[in-house]
Amino acid sequence: MAVAAVWVAMVFAHTASGSEPTYVAYSGTATALRSGKFLYNERHVLEYRDGKITARVVLYTCRDGAAFARKTVSYVDALSPDFLLEDASSGMREGIRSVGSVRQVFFRGDGAASEKSGALPDVPGLVADAGFDTFLRLHWDALLKGNALGMNFVVPSRLNDIGFKVQHVRSDQVDGVPVEVFRLKLSGILGWFVSGIDGYYSASDHTLIRYVGLSDLRDAANDNFQAQIDFPPGDRAPSDARAMAEARQAHLAPCR
16 A cells, blocks of 8 residues: 555554554655745654644754754644744744733744734634644635635734635646645735745645745845745655654754
């Protein structure tokens, strides 16, 4: 059986006990959108229980493989999970956290700045970070029919949400793999002037193959990278709890 088939069976099948977690790992490479220059690598480890994603850890690594940033995600809500993104290069931290029954959004621009925080907006269907993948899968059929859907997306640096529009723009192929391309753009008149983000998702299993647009991470001028991030579909493979624990505990340091 091919690796992709093993992965799909593992993710969507229930475990024998109904509670034992399963794990998937995959990697991506980010390059500068205009120059094609290498920016960083990503290593994702995902945890599933009963076919549903429950946790994710992403290590962002330098060319030599050393980790300089990390994102940890806890799917307390499928659309707006708790997460922490921390970058040792700048000291930037941002995310969403749950403190008891209260949820907060927070942001710190660099190591010298004070953290800002506020209540997570109480908006029905609010989407944050990796919750966008869930949103897309929930509305896949409607989007393929040509419907443009509104979405409120959390932007931690603003301690608030912003209205976006999501729509299917075309069917395509990436390295011979059939994909559906979806675009995320600002709603209203600003959407005419600000470039959007394109996500290329596998037509068969709805996994992200390519991302084009603003990166989570920032350059030395504190501006988000404009990046293309490629996730080779053949790289997805079973993983384990040890790999997730190692990713959580990996030392972070600026690239040399």
